[in-house]
Amino acid sequence: MKPISILEDRKNQVFTKGDDEFDISCGKKSLAGSVSQRACVFCGSRVVLYPITDALHLVHGPIGCASYTWDIRGALSSGPELHRMSFSTDLSGTDIIYGGEKKLEKALFELIDIYRPKAAFVYCTCIVGIIGDDVAAVCKKVEAKAGIPVLPVHSEGFKGTKKDGYKAACDALFSLIDRSREEIPEKIPLSINILGEFNIGGETWIIREYYKRMGIEVVSVMTGDSRVEDFSSSHRACLNVVQCSGSLTCLAQKMEKEYGIPFIRVSYFGIEDTSKALYDVASFFPDRPDIMEKTALLVREEVAAILPELYEIKADLKGKRAAIYVGGAFKAFSLIKALKHLGMEVVLVGSQTGNKEDYALLKDMCNPGTVILDDANPLELAKYVLEKDAHLFIGGVKEKPIAYKLGLGFCDHNHERKIPLAGFEGMKNFAREIHETVSSPVWDLVPRKCFVDVLK
Numbered sequence: 402m403k404p405i406s407i408l409e410d411r412k413n414q415v416f417t418k419g420d421d422e423f424d425i426s427c428g429k430k431s432l433a434g435s436v437s438q439r440a441c442v443f444c445g446s447r448v449v450l451y452p453i454t455d456a457l458h459l460v461h462g463p464i465g466c467a468s469y470t471w472d473i474r475g476a477l478s479s480g481p482e483l484h485r486m487s488f489s490t491d492l493s494g495t496d497i498i499y500g501g502e503k504k505l506e507k508a509l510f511e512l513i514d515i516y517r518p519k520a521a522f523v524y525c526t527c528i529v530g531i532i533g534d535d536v537a538a539v540c541k542k543v544e545a546k547a548g549i550p551v552l553p554v555h556s557e558g559f560k561g562t563k564k565d566g567y568k569a570a571c572d573a574l575f576s577l578i579d580r581s582r583e584e585i586p587e588k589i590p591l592s593i594n595i596l597g598e599f600n601i602g603g604e605t606w607i608i609r610e611y612y613k614r615m616g617i618e619v620v621s622v623m624t625g626d627s628r629v630e631d632f633s634s635s636h637r638a639c640l641n642v643v644q645c646s647g648s649l650t651c652l653a654q655k656m657e658k659e660y661g662i663p664f665i666r667v668s669y670f671g672i673e674d675t676s677k678a679l680y681d682v683a684s685f686f687p688d689r690p691d692i693m694e695k696t697a698l699l700v701r702e703e704v705a706a707i708l709p710e711l712y713e714i715k716a717d718l719k720g721k722r723a724a725i726y727v728g729g730a731f732k733a734f735s736l737i738k739a740l741k742h743l744g745m746e747v748v749l750v751g752s753q754t755g756n757k758e759d760y761a762l763l764k765d766m767c768n769p770g771t772v773i774l775d776d777a778n779p780l781e782l783a784k785y786v787l788e789k790d791a792h793l794f795i796g797g798v799k800e801k802p803i804a805y806k807l808g809l810g811f812c813d814h815n816h817e818r819k820i821p822l823a824g825f826e827g828m829k830n831f832a833r834e835i836h837e838t839v840s841s842p843v844w845d846l847v848p849r850k851c852f853v854d855v856l857k
């Protein structure tokens with residue numbers, strides 16, 4: 402088997418720590434023809450707004466865009482489940498010639514009449530940007546008649562990277578917050594908003610419970626298990642706590658500017674980062690030492706409950722090698738720390754949307770020889786996973802087939818997971834999952850070992 406080569410124009414987005422001079426190129430459009438793992442702008446918006454469970458989500462475009470993102474997050478709801486439907490205007494050739502505005506208006510009225518949502522989001526796809534439908538005007542007209550917020554999401558797929566999709570979603574979300582907000586200026590004492598937590602496997606409920614035990618009120622979560630009504634008071638929170646910083650920082654910045662709410666960046670993956678997140682929030686309320694005391698007690702109890710099992714798992718995982726490829730670099734930081742706790746070595750790490758500072762930090766955190774990639778494609782991932790002889794791949798839905806085809810264990814840390822991986826309980830679930838995967842005897846029966854032997 403011949404070693405896999407990488408495209409010439411991609412060479413400055415792939416580095417090996419210790420071997421190359423580190424000046425990674427990132428934050429740019431994907432190279433045409435490289436078959437990037439990155440999602441499009443529209444998909445970036447869709448994943449951020451998707452967990453608003455009582456809103457209508459209408460994809461204005463061809464049916465393929467809607468099917469691509471249908472139930473994409475599987476975000477759990479404790480109530481309505483309207484978000485799990487994938488509505489589309491199903492634009493065809495005739496609409497593209499004559500315009501899709503009438504079809505959009507008709508679809509909105511029909512769907513609002515049937516499903517009675519509390520708000521509606523209309524996602525613009527590539528073709529809508531090309532034919533120039535005035536989606537904002539249609540939304541305004543429908544909003545005036547239907548009496549609910551109807552918000553355009555300017556997420557035309559071709560107009561940038563997934564990050565531009567996050568920004569389009571933040572703009573729409575801010576518009577909803579601003580439109581639905583109550584005219585009560587006072588802050589809610591000891592309160593926070595949680596940003597960038599999507600309740601994929603029930604994480605929102607775990608994190609909410611921690612804050613409840615600390616004596617902190619969670620005003621709204623953007624956007625895990627969310628209701629439109631939750632946003633009416635979010636401008637009154639004392640602090641915004643941003644987890645998926647790649648996606649929601651722009652909203653936090655806007656809320657800081659407009660409502661004077663400061664924000665901090667946190668992560669709830671792994672023991673270290675979860676503890677730090679809770680302590681950081683507690684220390685935001687220095688006049689209330691009782692909150693810090695409750696936080697310390699919570700952390701002590703939760704860590705003591707999971708440590709014995711983690712030590713047992715560590716004995717089996719010690720020295721095993723892991724590859725990480727995720728959407729935002731902030732998650733990669735936490736995963737590296739969590740894997741170190743379990744005695745594992747990270748041999749590849751990359752992200753879809755990291756910036757220069759993120760990659761510099763990743764470089765500092767990794768051992769010499771670790772491959773660092775920005776905006777990778779399947780061939781590059783396959784190449785380095787084989788060359789580094791990884792035992793485990795942590796990624797999302799598009800990395801899963803790569804791992805399984807190459808014959809190595811996989812852990813979904815993105816949309817498709819069914820168990821919560823956040824908080825202390827999440828760390829225990831994460832450790833159990835990778836232990837089961839990596840230790841499975843099935844990997845002795847699949848071809849990875851032959852590929853690796855040929856490469857050696």
Ligand code: SF4
Pocket residue numbers: 441442443444462465466469525526527528557558559
């Ligand atoms: S918006 Fe464009 S890039 Fe995204 S799924 Fe639709 S056609 Fe594809």
